[in-house]
Amino acid sequence: MVKNIKYNVSFRVWIYSGENKFLGIGRVELLERIKATGSISNAAKEMKMSYRQAWQMVTEMNQRSNYPLVEKQLGGKGGGGTIITPAGIKAIETFHELENKVRLFIENETEKFNL
């Protein structure tokens, strides 16, 4: 009658800036797509969100960080684009590192389950 079930754990993490949400997996994906495309508009399209929504998220992230994560670049051919700052790169990396560390920690804890 023993079922011998294999248990596993899923999780999500959100980084807050004081009381306000700063980074979740969706915002990190937005930053990564801005980095890849050089454009908030293209990143928004890839994620099937409106430009307005993406712009709002970028504005909030910039406000809720010690340093801006995303900056407009003026001029040049095509009228400039949007870049991820070094602080933005660090924010992306910090989020993924946290996720990876939590994943390993939880995998180890899950092995101890006796359910």
Add this chain to the structure above:
Amino acid sequence: MVKNIKYNVSFRVWIYSGENKFLGIGRVELLERIKATGSISNAAKEMKMSYRQAWQMVTEMNQRSNYPLVEKQLGGKGGGGTIITPAGIKAIETFHELENKVRLFIENETEKFNL
């Protein structure tokens, strides 16, 4: 111009049984309220969910566990009630212990943030 923002991290965990959700904070709360009230019906009312929904969750948890977490007790004054089995108690404890350990781990990681 330094904002000196205080970052913190929130998280959620879900225990899966194979591919199926087994326990999240809502289901654990349901188990705890069944334990306190001796009744799926009263537990459901306290959580503002329908009896049907609570019963469905209990059924799934029992199916997705090696041992039943909740059992009907027949007979006695008032026609019996519902109890949480030792396996149910252990499931509640395992979930809270996991949450507490992850919380401490994340708090420690958050102190290392340099954002």
